[in-house]
Amino acid sequence: MIERVNPVVLRRILLIGLAVLLSSCAMSSSQPGWVTGDLTPEYSKKNFVTAIGTGDDLEAAQVAAKGELSRVFSAQLKSEIELVDQESVVGDRATSSSDILVNTRISTAIELQGAEVPLHWRDPKTGEVWALAVLDKRKECLRIRSEGSDLLTRLDALSTDSRTHPNPLVAIRAAIQAAQVGADLDLLQARSRVLGSQCLTSRSISTGELKTRVDRDLRRLGFVVTALEVDARSGKTIGPLPQLRERIAGNLTEMGFQVGPARDTQDAQVIAVDARLRLSRVRRGTEWIEYRWEGSAEIGDSESPGQAIIAVESEGAESHPEDSTARLRARRKGELDLSRKLNESLKTFLAEG
Numbered sequence: 001m002i003e004r005v006n007p008v009v010l011r012r013i014l015l016i017g018l019a020v021l022l023s024s025c026a027m028s029s030s031q032p033g034w035v036t037g038d039l040t041p042e043y044s045k046k047n048f049v050t051a052i053g054t055g056d057d058l059e060a061a062q063v064a065a066k067g068e069l070s071r072v073f074s075a076q077l078k079s080e081i082e083l084v085d086q087e088s089v090v091g092d093r094a095t096s097s098s099d100i101l102v103n104t105r106i107s108t109a110i111e112l113q114g115a116e117v118p119l120h121w122r123d124p125k126t127g128e129v130w131a132l133a134v135l136d137k138r139k140e141c142l143r144i145r146s147e148g149s150d151l152l153t154r155l156d157a158l159s160t161d162s163r164t165h166p167n168p169l170v171a172i173r174a175a176i177q178a179a180q181v182g183a184d185l186d187l188l189q190a191r192s193r194v195l196g197s198q199c200l201t202s203r204s205i206s207t208g209e210l211k212t213r214v215d216r217d218l219r220r221l222g223f224v225v226t227a228l229e230v231d232a233r234s235g236k237t238i239g240p241l242p243q244l245r246e247r248i249a250g251n252l253t254e255m256g257f258q259v260g261p262a263r264d265t266q267d268a269q270v271i272a273v274d275a276r277l278r279l280s281r282v283r284r285g286t287e288w289i290e291y292r293w294e295g296s297a298e299i300g301d302s303e304s305p306g307q308a309i310i311a312v313e314s315e316g317a318e319s320h321p322e323d324s325t326a327r328l329r330a331r332r333k334g335e336l337d338l339s340r341k342l343n344e345s346l347k348t349f350l351a352e353g
Helices: 007-029 058-087 137-164 168-195 207-220 242-254 323-351
Strands: 048-055 116-122 129-136 221-231 237-240 269-282 289-300 308-320
Touching: 048 058, 058 116, 058 129, 058 168, 129 137, 137 168, 137 207, 168 207, 168 269, 168 323, 207 221, 221 242, 242 269, 242 323, 269 323, 289 323, 308 323
Parallel strands: 221 269
Antiparallel strands: 048 129, 116 129, 221 237, 269 289, 289 308
């Protein structure tokens, strides 16, 4: 015997099935094309750099999309930087390696200021949020042009100072900073290439030539270091301090300077470094003997004898039961501290401006 189905129940079953079917169709059809890489003309590859990111919520998806956009841009930028670096080389001449010469490796881990996230979509099945990050090539090119204009103005001023400033250390500093600005312009040029545009105004001097100038100027400059121990009371010279001299000379050499007469006879410049250390015994009324040091060091101005470009001072004390050991410890500590402070001050001077 066939049991008849209640028409009301049958109607409900049909309605539920139809709702499920429509819901399934709506889910599959609601997925936007950009999720699968089918971008609309509004955000075409011709006018935008794009990337997709996902996350558990909208904020996480937006951060992921911007991060992926930065990685996509950086990956393309890295190869362009290598090409720009090769083009900036002047002949086959390589510059010397030193702490003060600009580092040619440019970091490509950049944060794109003009990145936007105009589109997002939540997957109704998983709840995962998708986001599309875009970088407008035209706006980015204008931003590069503005940054480049400021850098070119600064480069012209630094190049002039490097050639004409009477203070040799100021001239060296300007040359170093000009090379650093050149490297920044190389990075902007590489970014421009990624966008497929010529956003920068051409410049008359390459980064390779700027670094070659630094190397040339370093060879024309020589430091003559004098390190003496002087009597704390009378100020008369007691004798030389060879270890202090070697410490100062070693620091200068590591930075790329030469110690001694300049190699080039034409336009050669010599800068004097004068270091003094004074030791005095301190009466404490204890079995331990204490010696105090007072040190001073100056890098002189070759254009103005008697004046210093950089001046530092150092002081402190060391103690020991033995008189000779206490004095030796104070001398060594004073030499180390004085040479360190002079080195730090010179590096700070070269980084200023």
